[in-house]
Amino acid sequence: MSSPRTVTLLGSTGSIGTQAIDVVTAHPDRFVVEAISAGGSDVGLLAEQAEALAVRTVAVADPARADDLRAALATRLGSRADDVEVLAGPQAATEVAGRGADVVLNGITGSVGLRPTLAALEAGSTLALANKESLVVGGPLVKALAAPDQIVPVDSEHSAIAQALRGGAHSPARSEVRRLILTASGGPFRGRTRDEIKAVTAEQALAHPTWAMGPVVTVNSASLMNKGLELIEAHLLFDVPTDDITVVVHPQSVVHSMVEFCDGSTIAQASPPDMRLPIALGLSWPDRLDVVSPPCDWSQATTWTFEPLDDATFPAVGLARAAAAASGTHPAVYNAANEQGVAAFLSGRVGFCDIVDTVERVLGEHEGVAPAEVTLETVEAVEAWARGRADELLARS
Numbered sequence: 001m002s003s004p005r006t007v008t009l010l011g012s013t014g015s016i017g018t019q020a021i022d023v024v025t026a027h028p029d030r031f032v033v034e035a036i037s038a039g040g041s042d043v044g045l046l047a048e049q050a051e052a053l054a055v056r057t058v059a060v061a062d063p064a065r066a067d068d069l070r071a072a073l074a075t076r077l078g079s080r081a082d083d084v085e086v087l088a089g090p091q092a093a094t095e096v097a098g099r100g101a102d103v104v105l106n107g108i109t110g111s112v113g114l115r116p117t118l119a120a121l122e123a124g125s126t127l128a129l130a131n132k133e134s135l136v137v138g139g140p141l142v143k144a145l146a147a148p149d150q151i152v153p154v155d156s157e158h159s160a161i162a163q164a165l166r167g168g169a170h171s172p173a174r175s176e177v178r179r180l181i182l183t184a185s186g187g188p189f190r191g192r193t194r195d196e197i198k199a200v201t202a203e204q205a206l207a208h209p210t211w212a213m214g215p216v217v218t219v220n221s222a223s224l225m226n227k228g229l230e231l232i233e234a235h236l237l238f239d240v241p242t243d244d245i246t247v248v249v250h251p252q253s254v255v256h257s258m259v260e261f262c263d264g265s266t267i268a269q270a271s272p273p274d275m276r277l278p279i280a281l282g283l284s285w286p287d288r289l290d291v292v293s294p295p296c297d298w299s300q301a302t303t304w305t306f307e308p309l310d311d312a313t314f315p316a317v318g319l320a321r322a323a324a325a326a327s328g329t330h331p332a333v334y335n336a337a338n339e340q341g342v343a344a345f346l347s348g349r350v351g352f353c354d355i356v357d358t359v360e361r362v363l364g365e366h367e368g369v370a371p372a373e374v375t376l377e378t379v380e381a382v383e384a385w386a387r388g389r390a391d392e393l394l395a396r397s
């Protein structure tokens with residue numbers, strides 16, 4: 001048995017973060033968590049995690065929550081709280097990510113995860129990546145920095161593809177891959193027309209049919225923006241042209257994605273919808289851990305169905321294809337305008353269709369920067385422009 005891997009958990013209080021803690025605490029011989037980080041909305045939970053995992057460092061993005069975090073640590077740990085380092089501020093997650101660990105799991109929501117992603121890669125850590133937004137918005141930067149196999153996907157579809165790709169050759173020298181098939185649940189509004197989804201509520205959009213996740217990714221699943229982000233994510237992770245990536249709707253979310261090879265064979269990865277499996281693989285890759293989530297139950301009659309995506313009601317995937325083809329910064333605009341739209345929708349300021357309509361309009365106004373010319377400053381400037389422009393359009397919706 002090799003020595004335990006050191007782990008840094010970014011976004012430890014969220015859906016991915018708490019499930020990652022389930023995985024590491026079930027395998028104490030395999031992992032030692034050294035640092036955790038979150039935004040600061042629940043410092044009580046952060047302190048509880050710090051105690052349970054005996055971490056050395058806790059980072060919180062909101063500096064106004066630092067004193068409350070220290071107080072919560074003192075309540076739990078007494079004088080031992082002095083041994084726990086507290087980092088606070090918008091760069092705190094980047095700082096802990098940059099200190100290096102065997103594995104940094106990025107479970108932050110949104111493109112605010114970009115700097116931590118880059119810092120983890122620069123430090124030479126394996127990056128277990130749930131934060132798809134950082135790859136999408138910083139594609140050329142992340143690709144330039146990442147060594148082969150340094151990024152291990154945690155997103156369920158991309159974990160499935162990474163597993164299936166082990167079934168055939170796929171390298172710059174020789175590839176037997178014909179196409180990737182990305183599955184989508186279709187979300188809570190599958191089967192409806194555009195007119196039928198215009199007036200849906202946040203509560204309805206947050207009722208995902210198969211997965212329990214954080215609010216942003218859940219709304220993105222309902223609009224199919226999540227699948228658009230995942231299409232770009234797959235293109236960047238696996239070096240497959242977007243034209244060779246097909247999205248298919250699979251409402252049961254048991255087949256997490258597939259790879260079709262040149263001989264006509266398709267390899268699918270199947271398991272009941274439970275993120276602990278791809279999280280565990282992300283932390284232990286390429287090893288598998290003993291059962292972390294229940295497998296399929298073959299004693300029960302089961303039906304898996306597949307259907308084409310309705311691009312008329314859900315144009316988000318088509319917009320992602322166009323964004324990926326347009327320039328090195330259109331994907332950042334796609335994501336930033338969406339983040340603004342989701343926030344406006346969840347706070348009741350705009351309707352559901354305004355999210356993707358706004359993404360389309362802001363994309364249409366962006367001139368774009370060639371991938372080779374993209375810098376971190378370019379990405380951040382483009383994002384700031386896209387957020388501002390999206391906010392203007394959303395305010396008029």
Ligand SMILES: NC(=O)C1=CN([C@@H]2O[C@H](COP(=O)(O)OP(=O)(O)OC[C@H]3O[C@@H](n4cnc5c(N)ncnc54)[C@H](OP(=O)(O)O)[C@@H]3O)[C@@H](O)[C@H]2O)C=CC1
Pocket residue numbers: 010011012013014015016017037038039040041042061090093106107108109110112130131132133154155156211212213214215216217275
């Ligand atoms: N949940 C899932 O099943 C899946 C999620 N993903 C992806 O994983 C990522 C996380 O999703 P999910 O766990 O659902 O989201 P959640 O909203 O549940 O959790 C987000 C976490 O990020 C923290 N956070 C927010 N801002 C910062 C910051 N600036 N610095 C450090 N931490 C921060 C939050 O802390 P706080 O609450 O204090 O702000 C929280 O701990 C997303 O990119 C999502 O698309 C992918 C596949 C499946």
Ligand SMILES: CC(=O)[C@@H](O)[C@H](O)COP(=O)(O)O
Pocket residue numbers: 155156157183184185186187211217220221222226227275
């Ligand atoms: C669990 C996971 O990976 C999510 O990103 C999931 O894909 C959401 O489901 P749909 O976007 O397919 O509805």
Ligand SMILES: [Mn+2]
Pocket residue numbers: 155156157230
């Ligand atoms: Mn996914």
